[in-house]
Amino acid sequence: MEPVAEALNVLRRWQKEGFEIAIVTGRPPESFEPSLEWLVKHRVSHDSLIVVDKYSRFKTENTMAISLDELAVRQFCWAVEDSLPMAEYLAGHMKVPVALIDCPWNRTDTDHAQVSRCKDWNAIADAVAVKNGAKRR
Secondary structure, eight states, X not given: OOOOHHHHHHHHHHHHTTOOOEEEEOSOGGGHHHHHHHHHHTTOOOSEEEEEETTSOSOOTTSSOEEHHHHHTSXXXXXXXXXXXXXXXXXXXXXXXXXXXXXXXXXXXXXXXXXXXXXSHHHHHHHHHHHTTOOOO
């Protein structure tokens, strides 16, 4: 699977602007190494890869994975998400602004002021720029 070209461009720009990029996934812990290899192979800008048991699907004990409670104590200035329940968790529980990528599986309504639905990565870049008081370059 190839990465989304616009995502690569936006992530590179954010990294050049000094943002620390954490890729957070709900995939099982055994997917860590293959996921990291894919990120490196496709030159996806990132500073860390974090495996989180987002949906209580696997155990985190004795793995590098963390629980939602462990995620909740971390600080993020914004998030990009494709899962509506996770976007609402980030916005509501962690008080993080979220750019929700518009996908067929997340098209139910959300009423959270911290969640902005975005049609693509260029719209995400625009939404993040507005949240940070800047205009997209």
